[in-house]
Amino acid sequence: MLTGKELSSLLRDNGYKVTPQRLAVYESLAKTKTHPNAEMLFKTLQPKFPAMSFATVYKSMEIFDRLNIITILNTGEDSYRYDADMSDHQHIQCTKCGRVDDLMVDSRDFTHKAELETGYRISEQKSYFYGVCPKCLAKEHN
Amino acid sequence: MLTGKELSSLLRDNGYKVTPQRLAVYESLAKTKTHPNAEMLFKTLQPKFPAMSFATVYKSMEIFDRLNIITILNTGEDSYRYDADMSDHQHIQCTKCGRVDDLMVDSRDFTHKAELETGYRISEQKSYFYGVCPKCLAKEHN
DNA sequence: AAGTAATGAATAATTATTATCAATTAAAAA
DNA sequence: TTTTTAATTGATAATAATTATTCATTACTT
Numbered sequence: 001m002l003t004g005k006e007l008s009s010l011l012r013d014n015g016y017k018v019t020p021q022r023l024a025v026y027e028s029l030a031k032t033k034t035h036p037n038a039e040m041l042f043k044t045l046q047p048k049f050p051a052m053s054f055a056t057v058y059k060s061m062e063i064f065d066r067l068n069i070i071t072i073l074n075t076g077e078d079s080y081r082y083d084a085d086m087s088d089h090q091h092i093q094c095t096k097c098g099r100v101d102d103l104m105v106d107s108r109d110f111t112h113k114a115e116l117e118t119g120y121r122i123s124e125q126k127s128y129f130y131g132v133c134p135k136c137l138a139k140e141h142n
Numbered sequence: 143m144l145t146g147k148e149l150s151s152l153l154r155d156n157g158y159k160v161t162p163q164r165l166a167v168y169e170s171l172a173k174t175k176t177h178p179n180a181e182m183l184f185k186t187l188q189p190k191f192p193a194m195s196f197a198t199v200y201k202s203m204e205i206f207d208r209l210n211i212i213t214i215l216n217t218g219e220d221s222y223r224y225d226a227d228m229s230d231h232q233h234i235q236c237t238k239c240g241r242v243d244d245l246m247v248d249s250r251d252f253t254h255k256a257e258l259e260t261g262y263r264i265s266e267q268k269s270y271f272y273g274v275c276p277k278c279l280a281k282e283h284n
Numbered sequence: 285a286a287g288t289a290a291t292g293a294a295t296a297a298t299t300a301t302t303a304t305c306a307a308t309t310a311a312a313a314a
Numbered sequence: 315t316t317t318t319t320a321a322t323t324g325a326t327a328a329t330a331a332t333t334a335t336t337c338a339t340t341a342c343t344t
Contacts (some may be wrong), residue, residue: 117247
């Protein structure tokens with residue numbers, strides 16, 4: 001999670017221009033824990049940037065991904081979700097309401113075993129859990 | 143992994159007709175360990191079924207998925223891959239050559255911890271590892 | 285063997301994402 | 315500051331994977 005200043009420097013240092021749109025897209029993503037997709041971000045930004053185009057959201061994400069300051073989530077839906085939290089963690093999605101939550105389970109042992117078994121040199125690991133969230137569980141037995 | 147007979151019964155029992163195309167699509171998927179996408183399957187089936195349409199591959203997959211006899215993989219590429227091996231296992235993709243391999247690391251402990259931490263009732267867990275495969279590693283230091 | 289419902293092939297539609305491009309704007313140079 | 319330059323934006327077109335539709339054909343049931 002970067003501050004506006006940090007993001008500005010990072011962009012500039014990598015030859016990208018610092019624009020209000022980029023700062024806003026990043027800030028909007030960094031602020032939420034809902035792991036939005038492009039559409040959700042676009043709608044959130046609409047009020048402040050009525051003129052912003054969809055492509056700007058996608059292009060910003062592409063740059064952020066290249067700079068390694070966001071993660072692109074692939075929960076199996078028809079669109080990607082994005083996360084500005086780069087700490088090592090996993091994601092869990094509710095099969096009833098669709099929400100995506102963070103969770104942190106140490107995966108080093110898991111990854112290490114995978115490396116031993118496959119002979120791959122593993123650089124990344126993405127785990128997705130699926131199930132019914134506490135809220136939806138509560139609704140079930142009401 | 144089902145035999146032709148088992149698949150035929152399963153289809154019939156669930157109100158789906160048994161057709162040569164469906165059997166061929168399933169058999170083709172069950173035979174390989176490459177985790178093909180729709181296009182790869184289509185090309186493999188071309189010689190035997192020159193008249194088969196792309197939609198038939200997709201529709202077969204949809205049925206197989208509903209019958210829970212295949213898994214749909216989403217490695218982050220622009221198309222889905224499919225797997226007829228329903229045993230509990232994970233997948234690993236080479237970031238150099240793109241191949242997808244199976245691997246089996248016991249994930250029960252991992253999932254259990256996730257359940258405790260989140261309060262979700264977890265029904266499924268998908269892990270994708272990414273790294274460089276042994277073959278590509280060998281090429282690197284040649 | 286006939287009737288009926290499902291299927292397959294062809295094709296059109298949908299939808300997320302990417303590419304294009306003229307107008308604009310940020311950054312570098314003067 | 316002003317000028318120059320080069321990247322970015324927004325609008326829109328293009329792309330591509332997947333899904334829906336249509337209708338002639340085929341596979342089960344009676």
